[in-house]
Amino acid sequence: MEIQSEALARTLEGLKTKGFDYLKKITAVDRVDHLEVVYILYSTINNEHEIVLTQLPSENPEIGTAMKFYKAADWYERELSEMFGIKIKGRKAKRLLLEKWNGAEAPLRKSFEWANPNYKKL
Amino acid sequence: MAIMRLNVGPIHPSTHGVLRLVVDVDGDTVKSVEPHIGFLHRGVEKLMENRMYMQSPSYVEKLDYVAPLSWDDLYVAAVEQATGILCKERAQFARVVLLEFQRIASHLLWLGTFANDVGQLFTLFMWCFRERAMILKLLEDVSGSRMFYVNLRLGGLYQDLPSDFKDRAYKLADYLEGKIVEYPDVLDENPIFLERTKGIGVLGKEDAINYGVSGPVLRASGIEEDTRKSNPYYTYGRIKFRIPTGNRGDSYDRYKVRYEEMLQSIRIIRETLDLMPDKGDVIGLPIKLIGPNAKPAPVMISRELPRGEGMIYMIPDKQKPYRISMRSPAFVNLAALPKMSENCKFADLFPTLGSIDIVLAELDR
Numbered sequence: 183m184e185i186q187s188e189a190l191a192r193t194l195e196g197l198k199t200k201g202f203d204y205l206k207k208i209t210a211v212d213r214v215d216h217l218e219v220v221y222i223l224y225s226t227i228n229n230e231h232e233i234v235l236t237q238l239p240s241e242n243p244e245i246g247t248a249m250k251f252y253k254a255a256d257w258y259e260r261e262l263s264e265m266f267g268i269k270i271k272g273r274k275a276k277r278l279l280l281e282k283w284n285g286a287e288a289p290l291r292k293s294f295e296w297a298n299p300n301y302k303k304l
Numbered sequence: 305m306a307i308m309r310l311n312v313g314p315i316h317p318s319t320h321g322v323l324r325l326v327v328d329v330d331g332d333t334v335k336s337v338e339p340h341i342g343f344l345h346r347g348v349e350k351l352m353e354n355r356m357y358m359q360s361p362s363y364v365e366k367l368d369y370v371a372p373l374s375w376d377d378l379y380v381a382a383v384e385q386a387t388g389i390l391c392k393e394r395a396q397f398a399r400v401v402l403l404e405f406q407r408i409a410s411h412l413l414w415l416g417t418f419a420n421d422v423g424q425l426f427t428l429f430m431w432c433f434r435e436r437a438m439i440l441k442l443l444e445d446v447s448g449s450r451m452f453y454v455n456l457r458l459g460g461l462y463q464d465l466p467s468d469f470k471d472r473a474y475k476l477a478d479y480l481e482g483k484i485v486e487y488p489d490v491l492d493e494n495p496i497f498l499e500r501t502k503g504i505g506v507l508g509k510e511d512a513i514n515y516g517v518s519g520p521v522l523r524a525s526g527i528e529e530d531t532r533k534s535n536p537y538y539t540y541g542r543i544k545f546r547i548p549t550g551n552r553g554d555s556y557d558r559y560k561v562r563y564e565e566m567l568q569s570i571r572i573i574r575e576t577l578d579l580m581p582d583k584g585d586v587i588g589l590p591i592k593l594i595g596p597n598a599k600p601a602p603v604m605i606s607r608e609l610p611r612g613e614g615m616i617y618m619i620p621d622k623q624k625p626y627r628i629s630m631r632s633p634a635f636v637n638l639a640a641l642p643k644m645s646e647n648c649k650f651a652d653l654f655p656t657l658g659s660i661d662i663v664l665a666e667l668d669r
Contacts (some may be wrong), residue, residue, distance in 0.1 A: 190653060205516050209629035211619055222455075222604065226527060226633035227515060229534045233604070254516025257639045280668060290350060290627075 187219075187236045187245050194221070194234070196250045200226045201225040202232055208259060212292045217243050217266060243268045255299035265290040308337060310650075314343050320417065321664030323638075325550035325653075332650045337642045341635075344668040352628050353648045355497045357383050357598075358458070358591045360625075365452045367632070368666040371410040371610045372452050373443070374624035375666075377403055378614045380456040380608040381537070382628075385605055386598040386620040387458065394584035396538040400471055400576045402446065402455070404569040408480060409439040410610035411562045417486070418559065421658040423496040428487060435483050441477055457588030464586055470577055477573045484566050491559070501556040505644040505656030506552055515640040518633050519612025520561045521660060525553035531608040562661075597622050609633055611661055632669060636660040 185193050202223040211218040222235040238245060247270050248255035259270045262280040267288035287294055313324040322343035328335040348367065352360045364379040365372035376400060384391060391399070419425075440450050445466055447455035455462055466472070491497050495658030510526035522529055530547045532540045548564030550557025574660065598620030606615045612633025619626040639661045645656050 203513050206613075207615060207617060207629070207631045209617055211627045211629075222615070222617065226529055231604070233602075252516065253511075253643075254513045254639070255635060257635065276340070280345040289347060294350075 183232060184235045184237075187238055188236075190246050190248070191250065194223075194248055196249065197223055197232060197234070198251050201227050203227070204256040205248065205258075206231075208248065208262055208270065210262055210290075212290065214240075214292055215283060216240055217268065219245060219262070221248065221266070222263075227271060238268065244271055245269075247272045249273065264288070269289065306330075312435060314340075320658070320662060323662070323664055325651065325657075327650065329650055334645050334648050334650055334653055337645050337653065339641055340500055341636055341638070341664070342459075342668050344665050346669070348669045349630065350655050353625055356623055357387075357625070360454065361454050361456065365454060365669065366510070366665065367630075368609070368611070368663050369451065370413050370663050371406050373402055373406040373455065374410075374607065374609045375614065376453065376456050378605065378609065382603050382605045382616040382618050383598075383605065384458055385618075386603045386618060387405045388599070389458045389589070392460045392539070392585055392588070394581050394589065395586040397576050397580035398461060398465055398469075398586055399456070400540065400543075400661055401573050401580070404576075405439050405443060405473075405476075406535050407610045408566050408569050409436045409443075412436040412439075414562065414610075415559070418655075418661075419491065419497070420448055422500045422655050424490060427555065428490055431483065431487065435480055438479065442472060443471075457591065460586045460588030462588065470580070470582070473573065473577055476600050477570050477577075481567065481570050484563075484570075487563065488579055498556070500652065500655050501554065501559060501659070503552070503554050503556075504652045505552050505555045505558075505659055507640060507644050511640070512553065515606065515636070515643060517612070517637045517638070519609070519639050520558055520565065521612065521640070523547060524550035524557035524561045525641065526551050531606045535606060537607065539579065540572075540574060542579065543572055545572050545575075555655050558659040558661075609642045611663065611666070612637060619650055630669065632666045634660070634667045635669075638662050638667060 203226045204224040206222040206224050209220050217238040217240060219236050219238060223232045224283050243269055247259060259277060261270050263270050264278050265288060307328050307330050310327045310329055312337050314322045320582050324340040325486060326340060328339045348363050352363055361379055364375045368375050388455045391546060412432040412435055416429035419428040443453060444450045447453035507525050512522050514525060526549055528547050528549050533547055548561045548568065550561050603618045603620060606613055614633055615631035617629045640659060645653050
């Protein structure tokens with residue numbers, strides 16, 4: 183299911199009432215010209231998955247929080263914001279979850295140089 | 305009374321790895337817990353985006369050093385799905401047997417260390433490690449390595465099974481069953497163990513779903529959810545087994561669920577061996593020949609790992625994954641620790657933490 187990022191809260195609320203009570207994963211994909219955020223939901227009652235995709239601009243991406251509906255979103259959203267530089271609206275900025283450095287660059291963006299440029303490339 | 309802030313870890317025997325907990329206590333009642341993770345973060349997802357598909361299994365195995373084969377299987381299955389390669393039939397049986405042995409080995413290590421946390425000092429630990437060593441010996445003879453197997457290839461295994469594999473697996477299953485049923489003797493009649501686990505670290509049904517926990521932690525809270533049943537893979541659909549569940553969601557139930565799971569795994573192993581053909585090809589594609597041209601459609605695949613449900617969401621590219629994202633069960637389960645340890649005593653925090661069964665390398669990725 184592809185949605186507009188503004189419609190996230192509405193969509194999640196609707197899906198939760200439909201029985202998708204379990205949030206499995208929030209992740210993102212850097213498509214270079216835009217970011218794609220992926221919500222993988224699951225229904226423990228009906229045993230089915232639903233993938234919610236939404237697109238965000240690469241510059242200053244912002245998205246609402248899913249914390250209202252799923253507490254599981256907590257660490258996933260923190261991971262998302264530090265790995266992709268996505269700002270989560272409605273959540274206070276906390277210390278970084280996984281990184282122990284300045285976090286100036288989002289490491290899972292494609293623009294991030296993964297190895298020392300002086301190393302021989304594979 | 306004033307709130308005191310205590311710092312536990314990152315190097316601490318009860319945290320089972322490099323985990324730091326910042327605990328606010330009032331007297332000896334825990335008011336809040338904040339896990340600080342990331343000490344072992346090494347950017348595995350980013351590294352894998354820059355490796356050929358079959359260069360990555362050894363990275364994946366190091367995620368969970370207690371159950372490397374399970375993660376290896378999850379990753380290889382994701383690549384198989386992306387490239388449309390089917391696993392050979394006999395290899396499917398072999399994988400199920402090896403995976404279930406791996407699950408038992410992982411639960412044994414957990415049970416031994418958990419009993420140590422709780423006050424059953426070293427008796428059970430030694431027993432568990434004795435049995436685990438035998439499983440590792442079998443896995444070593446199958447793969448050539450005691451801990452990090454890198455044994456799976458696209459479509460099968462990397463070499464044929466030993467000729468006496470079936471006999472040995474049957475014998476080992478019998479041996480394990482005989483030993484594992486003895487364990488409750490030192491736990492279920494041990495007042496210290498019961499006192500420190502019953503009613504401690506409770507996670508209710510709604511909370512368990514809301515926090516997204518999975519595996520034994522979810523099942524201990526009374527939800528019958530197991531990927532092996534709900535989305536059967538390999539030969540699990542053809543085998544009868546039960547999903548053990550608890551009803552209170554406390555540390556004791558989590559122990560009981562894992563204990564029952566070990567016995568169910570033995571049952572799965574036996575039934576799989578019964579069905580498994582004696583002859584047939586199990587060898588997958590050699591690494592060097594592989595240039596799998598994966599289709600760019602996203603792949604989402606779930607496996608029941610010993611610690612919970614592992615999942616890979618992958619956008620394949622031709623030779624390397626464009627993006628690979630892994631759901632680590634321990635990551636989600638640990639996030640529920642603050643809820644589990646609400647208003648518990650400080651000494652009870654560690655049995656609760658131990659009962660989640662975390663592996664920090666997997667958590668931090």
